[in-house]
Amino acid sequence: MYCPFCSADDTKVIDSRLIREGNQTRRRRECPDCRVRFTTYETAELSLPRIIKRDGRRAPFSEENLRAGMLKALEKRPVSIEEVETAIARILRKAMTSGEREIPSSQVGEWVMEELHLLDQVAYVRFASVYRCFQDIYQLSDEVNKLLTKQHAKRQTRSKRKKN
Secondary structure: OOOOOOOOOOOEEEEEEEEOOOOEEEEEEEOOOOOOEEEEEEEOOOOOOEEEOOOOOEEOOOHHHHHHHHHHHOOOOOOOHHHHHHHHHHHHHHHHHOOOOEEEHHHHHHHHHHHHHHHOHHHHHHHHHHHOOOOOHHHHHHHHHHHHHHHHHHHHHHHHHHHO
16 A cells, blocks of 8 residues: 555555454554554445435435434534444444345434434434424424333333342
8 A cells, every 4th residue: 555645655554453343444554664654444345225315316325424414413422433433334234234226215214213222312312303303392202201211111121130
């Protein structure tokens, strides 16, 4: 690989490790000429299905749009970028393994909501309020109540396990 700083013909790999659940390889490299170190990422180029938008248009799957939407929902929330990247990798894997050449944007939205629900409930509600086009505070309240009911059920299950 060429050095991005001095354009030397070759660089030395210092360290390689798998990231994003093994879907990507992170390599630390060093240029033998200018001695600058930098990081590269290697990902298999796989074809993702096209997205069928709500208005019927077809568009290429955009990992950048997916990441931007999730990061917007997670803005100022205590979730690490590694957790976000792992969630994105799971969504991409679902899209690739769906076996479909085209998938509705609503399906991708549901996958995002599943991942956000696991990562951060505030981000989940933020995303849901936009994605599901809540018309009033009552729809938002219903969604929060669903979360609270699930949370309450989980706590009861945990406390039963601790007693046994």
